[in-house]
Amino acid sequence: MKRLTISGTGEARTDVTIKEVLDRxxxxxxxxxxxxxxxHAFTIETTVLCSECGHSRSAVSETWIRPDLLKCDRFYTTKEEAEKxxxxxxxxEE
Structure with a gap:
């Protein structure tokens, strides 16, 4: 998806139409x-630290999800939702 604004300033690029803004x-x-x-919880190429073992590496190279997975009753978007x-x-089971 092409960027509609100039990174850092938030100003609109000169070739962007109102229709493109409204569509976005x-x-x-x-x-x-x-x-x-x-x-995204992390930006792409973020170095993450494992809280279990302390190992760190650049682990987040790409993040995406198919929207249809969110409709699955065994897919949880938050830790609280999963725990519940x-x-x-x-x-x-009792």
Whole structure:
């Protein structure tokens, strides 16, 4: 997706039309309304540190998700959501 603004200044590029701006806004709003908008937790090529072993490396080279996965009842977008589902599964097993 091409960038509509100049990085750092936020100014619109001179070749951008209002229609392009509105189309981009519609795109993001549609995903946001369906709760399918994903914000990267790390920027690409970020060096991450494993909290378990302390090993670090540049591990985030690409991040994406197929929106249809979000409709799966076993896919959780937050840790809290996953923990709640796990608790419910444990209760259901009893």
């Amino acid at each position: 806004l519609r795109f993001y709003e549609d995903y946001d309304e369906r709760e399918e908008l994903l914000i 589902a796990l608790e419910q599964m444990k209760k259901d």
